[in-house]
Amino acid sequence: MIKILVIEDEDDIREGILDVLSADNFLAIEAGNGKAGIQMAKHHKPDLILCDVSMPELDGYGVISELRQDPSFATIPFIFLTAQVQKNNLRYGMNLGADDYLTKPISRSELLEAITTRLGKQAAIDQQFRVKLDELRSSITLLLPHELRTPLSGILGLSEALIEEHQTLMPEEVLELAQDIHSCGERLYRLIQNFLMYAELEIAAANQAINLAASSDLTVDAKTIVSKKAVQKAKEKHREADLRLALENASVGLPPAKLQKIIEEIVDNAFKYSEAGTPVFIVSQVVGDSFSVSVSDRGRGMTAEQIANVGAYMQFERKLYEQQGTGLGLAIAKRLTLLYGGELTIHSILGELTEVYITFPLV
Incomplete structure (x- = not known):
């Protein structure tokens, strides 16, 4: 049975909503204020939360702010109940993670329609997950x-x-x-x-509710990170003479360890799939409000189909080249770049060259 928590300080409104939910075969639980609502939510783990905005001591904004900090409540549908909706208040609630607003007085059809819609969307997300x-x-x-x-x-x-x-x-x-x-x-x-x-x-x-890009851990010296990781990979491959660096500095909105991992995987691929004695170029620059890094080699290259299918567990031409590993490098670099608001693109000519570009907004 679907469990719905109703947080509302006005007794008659709360009782009316509970009656509607119970009549429609929902398991309805209640709380008369924001603090009690948080305790009930953590104890019962509801499938959906209906919460009044204006309440004494702790209002609805405070309730959602605290609950959304708990990963187990990151995706639970949250619907605000309010006597009047002003555009700025609505936007504020949505920014905190609210899924919908219902204006009091609420009709039975409006209430059930909103609940059905939100539960349906959540079910689709869960299925995709x-x-x-x-x-x-x-x-x-x-x-x-x-x-x-x-x-x-x-x-x-x-x-x-x-x-x-x-x-x-x-x-x-x-x-x-x-x-x-x-x-x-x-x-x-x-x-x-x-x-x-x-x-x-x-x-x-x-899990679309997880927003890694919101991290406050930023990279303020991208040039040093790119340079150190590139030199390290060149030494590992005994190809220091093949490395060509032309780097500008910038501050970008992802943790240094994540940028380091992205560069490590891209540069490792460039050395792995090109012959010793051929150059590997790494260029970073600030263009407008973005910071870009390009890594290019003169190796085997990739087909358009291979570029389109960059993903986990894919090993291009494994039997031909007897390469080892899982092909996760580019997949990890691409996924990390996208999760932190950047973009990764690949340009390649089969048998001649491969160029990988990553771009991040400047802080």
């Missing part, structure tokens, strides 16, 4: 064991050789084996982190 989770679960179940097995096999095989041959190995050979084991371990760790991050991002994207 479940489908996304099912797809994610299926992809991880099918691909994660295989992808984890490759670096894990390297760790086990190399460590076994070290154990069996340790008495006859020269110190430099022991060091080489240890370095290879460490490299496989780092690859395994990054793979696991990417799977976990992509799962988190897919859940955040499916």
Whole structure:
């Protein structure tokens, strides 16, 4: 049975609404003021909340402000009840997360229509969320064991050789084996982190109430982050001579760690899919009210279909190139960019070049 919480300080109005809801087979619970309403909401976890705006001690705006801070109430439909609707008050309530307004006195048909509409929209969001989770679960179940097995096999095989041959190995050979084991371990760790991050991002994207762009943790020195991560990836690939940097600074509205992750994945792809001795260009600049970063390489390139299908668990031309990994890099970079209000685009000519552009609004 659908549970609806009614928060209203006027007894006759509250009782009238409860009668309508009960007659229509809703499980109706009540609270006579804002503070009691918050307690009832947290205790009963209703499917929908009807709340008066004007109440003593704690008004409706205070109720929704507190409840929306709790992730478990982020998507519960919230309908305000008010004696008069002024445009500025309506906008204020909507900005706090309200889904609808009903003006008192409320007719039975208006009340039930508003409730049905909001519950229907919530059901559609929940269904989309479940489908996304099912797809994610299926992809991880099918691909994660295989992808984890490759670096894990390297760790086990190399460590076994070290154990069996340790008495006859020269110190430099022991060091080489240890370095290879460490490299496989780092690859395994990054793979696991990417799977976990992509799962988190897919859940955040499916749940439209989560607004990561509202974070107050901003990047004030984008140039340094881009430069450090680019140099780090070039050193890892032993291609410092191929790196070309032309960077401007800016402040952008996403946490430094997220910008760092975006740059890491894009630059890693540029080095991974281009030959040593060919340049990788990284350019950042301020254009109008936006900050853009472009990463371009002279590698294998991508087809228009491949660009259109950039997403999780896709590995372009895997059999041909025997590449390893899950292809999550671009998917993570794209999802993070979109969630923080930016844009990621790809231009490529097959067999010649690939250029990835990310753009964020300036703070």
